[in-house]
Amino acid sequence: ETGVTQSPTHLIKTRGQQVTLRCSSQSGHNTVSWYQQALGQGPQFIFQYYREEENGRGNFPPRFSGLQFPNYSSELNVNALELDDSALYLCASSGWLGPQETQYFGPGTRLLVL
Amino acid sequence: QQPVQSPQAVILREGEDAVINCSSSKALYSVHWYRQKHGEAPVFLMILLKGGEQKGHEKISASFNEKKQQSSLYLTASQLSYSGTYFCGTEIVGTASKLTFGTGTRLQVTL
Numbered sequence: 001e002t003g004v005t006q007s008p009t010h011l012i013k014t015r016g017q018q019v020t021l022r023c024s025s026q027s028g029h030n031t032v033s034w035y036q037q038a039l040g041q042g043p044q045f046i047f048q049y050y051r052e053e054e055n056g057r058g059n060f061p062p063r064f065s066g067l068q069f070p071n072y073s074s075e076l077n078v079n080a081l082e083l084d085d086s087a088l089y090l091c092a093s094s095g096w097l098g099p100q101e102t103q104y105f106g107p108g109t110r111l112l113v114l
Numbered sequence: 115q116q117p118v119q120s121p122q123a124v125i126l127r128e129g130e131d132a133v134i135n136c137s138s139s140k141a142l143y144s145v146h147w148y149r150q151k152h153g154e155a156p157v158f159l160m161i162l163l164k165g166g167e168q169k170g171h172e173k174i175s176a177s178f179n180e181k182k183q184q185s186s187l188y189l190t191a192s193q194l195s196y197s198g199t200y201f202c203g204t205e206i207v208g209t210a211s212k213l214t215f216g217t218g219t220r221l222q223v224t225l
Binding site: 103 | 154155158203213215
């Protein structure tokens, strides 16, 4: 158990719709990262938030946006859904392991766009 | 730039050893190893920092060659529970806490 939770676990949407995915990090973990994992691929970095500010972004279009809240929860919003957005979406909470930070993943939300 | 993992897949009998490699074209600050079972989230195994460090966790250990920007994960006396897909996540120098994951190595351990 990583202490990171995500909701919902599964979601089905149609092309053009909007979706909001939620993540609850471990208390005290100020950094949260979001990843998209397509079937058979490694997780792809979407963006990262630190203390409610975006702290880096991967190669994803602006229709992918996020928010982080003071209570260690965060959201990933995707507008104008496309078929290729179908994937497992993972959030990862950063925590210190000795002198180094690592990322602990939540169980993910599996999104299917029809 | 995505790190390259090899092999792409490996099948072992229980008790056999395996090595999974991860290679990057960028200067790395650290390498993070994860194991993901089907339908589940990646589970953290270990971190290696630059400096040629080698670490171990039960029968799983890893090394990091900073000069070659390569890391290897060593699985000894494999158990059925080791089955899954192994990912290396690389942290490039200057991009704190942002991991770039390889395409994964699928490991299957059989009786």
